[in-house]
Amino acid sequence: MSSLATQLPKPLRKPLPLSATRARQNFKAELDRRARKLRTGHIPLQTYFERIGKALSSTCPTCGDAAETVAHYLLTCPTYSLHRAVHFRTLGFSGRNLKTLLNSKDALRPLLNFVNATGRFRQVFGNVEAPPDSDEDDDS
Numbered sequence: 686m687s688s689l690a691t692q693l694p695k696p697l698r699k700p701l702p703l704s705a706t707r708a709r710q711n712f713k714a715e716l717d718r719r720a721r722k723l724r725t726g727h728i729p730l731q732t733y734f735e736r737i738g739k740a741l742s743s744t745c746p747t748c749g750d751a752a753e754t755v756a757h758y759l760l761t762c763p764t765y766s767l768h769r770a771v772h773f774r775t776l777g778f779s780g781r782n783l784k785t786l787l788n789s790k791d792a793l794r795p796l797l798n799f800v801n802a803t804g805r806f807r808q809v810f811g812n813v814e815a816p817p818d819s820d821e822d823d824d825s
């Protein structure tokens with residue numbers, strides 16, 4: 686470490702990990718990748734596990750009411766009704782439409798925040814919550 690660096694306050698001595706723009710680009714790419722998994726149904730829901738022979742039943746493990754499909758998880762499972770109300774509220778009626786939820790650019794952030802809040806895929810995807818003040822197009 687140079688003598689100049691040692692004169693800096695301790696929190697400023699470490700090199701900056703990424704530019705904000707680069708971090709935002711990486712985050713968006715990761716969101717896209719995860720939304721693509723939801724669109725294709727290749728996500729660890731019961732219907733997928735049953736299809737690949739990893740589960741005996743496709744029944745939703747949290748409510749037991751229906752097969753746990755992407756549509757059930759995102760639109761109708763009573764276990765997540767509160768999460769749905771909170772995260773899809775800004776989308777209005779679009780938030781009740783699977784096609785819009787999985788394909789609209791505007792829905793990507795609420796969708797991933799919903800997934801994160803439910804904790805349904807935390808073991809597989811880790812934390813996918815959007816950074817609180819990261820705006821989509823403020824690159825400058």
Ligand SMILES: [Zn+2]
Binds near residue numbers: 757
């Ligand atoms: Zn359910």
